Amino acid sequence: MPEPGPPLQAGPLQLGLTVPAQAEFLGVVRLAVAGLCHRLDVPPDRGEDLKMAVDEACSYCIQTLPALERIAIRFEMAPDRLCVRILPQPPQGPLVSSEQPPPLGLVLMEALIDAVEWLENPAGLRLTVNLPGVP
Amino acid sequence: MDIKVNTRSVLDKAHVVEVQGEIDVYTSPRVKEMINELIEQGRFNLIIDLEGVRYIDSTGLGVLIGALKKVREHEGRILLICTNPQIKKIFNITGLVKIFEIYKDEEEALKALA
Numbered sequence: 214m215p216e217p218g219p220p221l222q223a224g225p226l227q228l229g230l231t232v233p234a235q236a237e238f239l240g241v242v243r244l245a246v247a248g249l250c251h252r253l254d255v256p257p258d259r260g261e262d263l264k265m266a267v268d269e270a271c272s273y274c275i276q277t278l279p280a281l282e283r284i285a286i287r288f289e290m291a292p293d294r295l296c297v298r299i300l301p302q303p304p305q306g307p308l309v310s311s312e313q314p315p316p317l318g319l320v321l322m323e324a325l326i327d328a329v330e331w332l333e334n335p336a337g338l339r340l341t342v343n344l345p346g347v348p
Numbered sequence: 349m350d351i352k353v354n355t356r357s358v359l360d361k362a363h364v365v366e367v368q369g370e371i372d373v374y375t376s377p378r379v380k381e382m383i384n385e386l387i388e389q390g391r392f393n394l395i396i397d398l399e400g401v402r403y404i405d406s407t408g409l410g411v412l413i414g415a416l417k418k419v420r421e422h423e424g425r426i427l428l429i430c431t432n433p434q435i436k437k438i439f440n441i442t443g444l445v446k447i448f449e450i451y452k453d454e455e456e457a458l459k460a461l462a
Contacts, residue, residue: 240372258434269405318407321438
């Protein structure tokens with residue numbers, strides 16, 4: 214399977230998961246996020262928020278990208294945050310249109326977590342949850 | 349991933365739709381189908397019990413919003429039963445808490461219908 218993008222920056226923990234771009238695999242993605250958050254002692258409410266944000270991002274890709282085959286999900290844990298990159302496979306063009314209002318799922322995603330970045334090369338999203346207790 | 353949807357009539361006042369599982373892009377068509385069947389049968393007062401729902405995404409919210417629009421065309425109501433804090437939080441964030449009636453149990457929902 215091809216590497217979905219440039220390597221992640223060095224960090225204490227990196228994990229990857231690639232799933233077929235089919236709605237029935239969203240449950241697997243949610244389980245993976247929940248399991249990782251539990252393992253990393255992410256506060257439960259923050260973990261639930263991230264789980265939903267990742268699910269919404271993947272759902273958005275599945276529903277809007279017709280040539281989508283797989284979704285690569287890359288987790289990067291830093292001491293003060295957990296970042297998740299969502300990378301459609303094969304790489305797609307721009308994922309969002311500024312001419313149309315964002316769907317409810319994207320609004321939710323942006324409300325639930327600390328940062329949503331739309332990546333251009335390769336196209337994707339980076340979701341970040343800041344972890345408490347770190348200055 | 350599973351979803352279970354059961355429906356039953358209560359005191360001839362309303363129909364209860366009990367949903368168990370996770371409502372997402374994959375499972376929401378099943379929930380939509382069951383609710384739409386009831387509406388097509390002329391059941392316009394629905395109590396949707398989300399107590400068994402562990403997760404709901406924007407697609408699931410869309411199903412509920414669509415159902416609410418349909419029953420309101422017939423002066424019907426949709427009452428939700430939900431105590432899960434995470435799900436209630438989603439209703440708050442989206443502002444849906446202002447358009448849905450949300451109760452803690454069936455008894456309270458039935459009282460509201462009386």
